[in-house]
Amino acid sequence: MRTIIEPFRIKSVERLRKTTPEQREAFLQAAGYNLFKLHADDILIDLLTDSGTSAMSTDQWAAMMRGDESYAGSPSFYRFESAVKELTGFKHVIPTHQGRAAERILFSILCRPSDIVPNNTHFDTTRANIEANGATALDLPLPAASDTQARMPFKGNLDVEALERLIEREGAERIPLVMVTVTNNSGGGQPVSMANLKAVRAVTQKHGIPLYLDACRFAENSWFIKRDEPGFEKYTPRQIAQQMFALADGCTFSAKKDAFANIGGFLCSNNSRLAELETRLLILTEGYPTYGGLAGRDLEAIAVGLGEVLDPDYLEYRIASTAYLGRHIADHGVPIVEPPGGHAIYIDAGRMLPHIPRSQFPGQTLAIELYRHAGVRSVEIGSVMFGNHAQHELLRLAIPRRVYTQSHIDYLVEAILEVNERRNELRGIEIVTEPPMLRHFTAEFRPLSG
Numbered sequence: 001m002r003t004i005i006e007p008f009r010i011k012s013v014e015r016l017r018k019t020t021p022e023q024r025e026a027f028l029q030a031a032g033y034n035l036f037k038l039h040a041d042d043i044l045i046d047l048l049t050d051s052g053t054s055a056m057s058t059d060q061w062a063a064m065m066r067g068d069e070s071y072a073g074s075p076s077f078y079r080f081e082s083a084v085k086e087l088t089g090f091k092h093v094i095p096t097h098q099g100r101a102a103e104r105i106l107f108s109i110l111c112r113p114s115d116i117v118p119n120n121t122h123f124d125t126t127r128a129n130i131e132a133n134g135a136t137a138l139d140l141p142l143p144a145a146s147d148t149q150a151r152m153p154f155k156g157n158l159d160v161e162a163l164e165r166l167i168e169r170e171g172a173e174r175i176p177l178v179m180v181t182v183t184n185n186s187g188g189g190q191p192v193s194m195a196n197l198k199a200v201r202a203v204t205q206k207h208g209i210p211l212y213l214d215a216c217r218f219a220e221n222s223w224f225i226k227r228d229e230p231g232f233e234k235y236t237p238r239q240i241a242q243q244m245f246a247l248a249d250g251c252t253f254s255a256k257k258d259a260f261a262n263i264g265g266f267l268c269s270n271n272s273r274l275a276e277l278e279t280r281l282l283i284l285t286e287g288y289p290t291y292g293g294l295a296g297r298d299l300e301a302i303a304v305g306l307g308e309v310l311d312p313d314y315l316e317y318r319i320a321s322t323a324y325l326g327r328h329i330a331d332h333g334v335p336i337v338e339p340p341g342g343h344a345i346y347i348d349a350g351r352m353l354p355h356i357p358r359s360q361f362p363g364q365t366l367a368i369e370l371y372r373h374a375g376v377r378s379v380e381i382g383s384v385m386f387g388n389h390a391q392h393e394l395l396r397l398a399i400p401r402r403v404y405t406q407s408h409i410d411y412l413v414e415a416i417l418e419v420n421e422r423r424n425e426l427r428g429i430e431i432v433t434e435p436p437m438l439r440h441f442t443a444e445f446r447p448l449s450g
């Protein structure tokens with residue numbers, strides 16, 4: 001059979017509430033045209049994030065029921081620990097309440113002011129946690145990655161030559177670790193090849209610099225390697241993931257993505273002295289080392305999810321479903337970041353709405369219109385989020401795992417193509433409240449007429 005189906009059936013459903021365009025305009029006005037301020041039950045299809053929004057399986061819910069809430073030594077922790085160790089091969093596993101807690105602990109131990117931490121592209125929280133320690137978070141994506149239209153496999157790779165030049169120029173002692181984010185979320189959800197990871201490994205090893213994975217979407221990355229990297233078709237996603245982890249000295253992980261959990265994360269390393277320092281910090285802010293800010297039932301959900309996500313049927317469907325959305329809108333004239341990534345489709349709103357200048361926020365304008373037209377929530381990744389540092393004016397459609405079906409995706413295609421037909425009529429917006437920090441969460445806007 002050629003049709004790729006959702007490899008699950010649905011036992012428990014959540015109602016979606018339909019609203020009219022007039023109701024949605026009123027909700028938008030009340031929210032100051034900031035979609036973060038909408039009430040989630042006023043949304044039909046919510047593509048704000050793929051983080052913490054997965055549907056859990058019957059096995060995960062069953063495992064949660066046996067969650068053991070002992071303060072110390074819970075069997076739920078040991079099941080979690082052995083699932084993580086079996087997958088990653090790392091010696092030390094520290095649970096945290098989510099990915100950014102792992103980042104904060106790692107960087108506050110390793111980073112000093114004037115240090116530099118390179119990455120293919122830092123996610124906002126890794127950047128913020130590095131900068132909070134006075135160090136510099138440096139992105140080293142491939143030069144071709146800045147062209148949203150360039151179609152190449154493994155566009156998320158780290159620029160290894162740029163890394164070598166950096167080490168030569170600044171000295172290895174200023175670089176406490178190198179990170180690689182798989183898949184590259186801020187770079188369009190693009191994957192990283194095994195060859196690239198090996199090349200980064202060779203450079204870091206030569207200079208004695210630890211290599212860490214930001215591994216939130218390790219399984220999706222493994223599937224791209226299996227599908228597109230010569231020589232890997234014969235391996236299972238688990239074997240590929242294990243090879244990726246084996247190249248690193250440690251990882252940070254948000255279990256809200258590729259572990260299908262609604263909360264959770266972990267920090268791993270092979271360095272016993274470092275793990276001891278990390279554990280001390282963990283106790284200060286997260287909790288005792290056998291729960292690290294999580295309930296026993298959360299640890300159980302993660303342990304099961306880490307196994308389920310590597311099912312080839314699931315990964316084939318997941319990546320095909322994202323690509324289906326991307327291809328069906330791009331092939332009808334909507335410019336997206338090419339090629340489609342793993343967890344999200346990014347519309348290049350700057351390119352789609354060239355008559356709306358950056359100062360009038362084309363990405364946010366498009367997000368507002370998509371909600372007004374069809375009840376779909378997405379998120380601007382452009383000048384609202386990054387101010388003058390924005391490289392592109394993008395609209396991200398992040399796809400929650402195992403939540404929406406093919407007909408939801410077809411509805412999205414229809415909605416986006418209808419908005420695209422009227423693109424020349426759209427007018428920009430202006431900011432009316434300008435909070436000093438994290439303005440994408442709290443700023444309010446006003447539509448411009450004319």
Ligand SMILES: Cc1ncc(COP(=O)(O)O)c(C=O)c1O
Pocket residue numbers: 051098099100101123125126181185186214216254255256264265
């Ligand atoms: C690549 C990447 N790293 C780190 C994080 C942070 O994880 P968390 O939201 O669990 O703190 C995210 C979350 O979206 C992410 O996408």
